[in-house]
Amino acid sequence: MVRVNSVHPGAVDNDMLHNQALYHLLLPDHPGDITREEIEPVFQRLNALPIPWVESVDISNAVLFFSSDDARYITGASLPVDAGQLVK
Numbered sequence: 001m002v003r004v005n006s007v008h009p010g011a012v013d014n015d016m017l018h019n020q021a022l023y024h025l026l027l028p029d030h031p032g033d034i035t036r037e038e039i040e041p042v043f044q045r046l047n048a049l050p051i052p053w054v055e056s057v058d059i060s061n062a063v064l065f066f067s068s069d070d071a072r073y074i075t076g077a078s079l080p081v082d083a084g085q086l087v088k
Helices: 020-026 036-046 056-066
Strands: 006-009 078-081
Touching: 006 056, 020 036, 056 078
Parallel strands: 006 078
Antiparallel strands: none
């Protein structure tokens, strides 16, 4: 009764995403510091859904579902939680 599933997060609203080094990779011609408001449209264009990034709680909820009795017969599933980034 071993289940093996995986959750594949897209861009998650955290410090790994929100830093000047990554911002400048996405907007290389921008002078100076880039704000969250300036980078938001760039991330939103990467997703199929009209949001720039998912929240940490969205990833936690997917993991919680896989570990719950509601998913007791699900195995071998890959669940992208990425606002449609993978399909775009």
